[in-house]
Amino acid sequence: MDIRIKEKLDQLNERIDAVLAERDALKKDIQYYQAENRDLRDNLAGLREGMKNFPLNAEKANIANENGSYAEKVATISKQIDVYVEEIDRCIAQLES
Numbered sequence: 001m002d003i004r005i006k007e008k009l010d011q012l013n014e015r016i017d018a019v020l021a022e023r024d025a026l027k028k029d030i031q032y033y034q035a036e037n038r039d040l041r042d043n044l045a046g047l048r049e050g051m052k053n054f055p056l057n058a059e060k061a062n063i064a065n066e067n068g069s070y071a072e073k074v075a076t077i078s079k080q081i082d083v084y085v086e087e088i089d090r091c092i093a094q095l096e097s
Helices: 002-051 057-096
Strands: none
Touching: none
């Protein structure tokens, strides 16, 4: 019976060694993921800090309004150019006749 007990103890020892090895591997995984988590949190904090430098909502509205008025100015200038082109065409037609 001593042989059986010794075999069982050896098997138990092997299982304990396997569990301890797995525990060590899991500890390394935890350390890796904790470091990655810290890095991600730092990156997120940096991104949030960068977002604070963006214009406020009121400033965004002003920019949008300026772009709209700019489009109106361009349309007005375009119409004036069309009028000038028509006048130039009439002058050329008079000169040719």
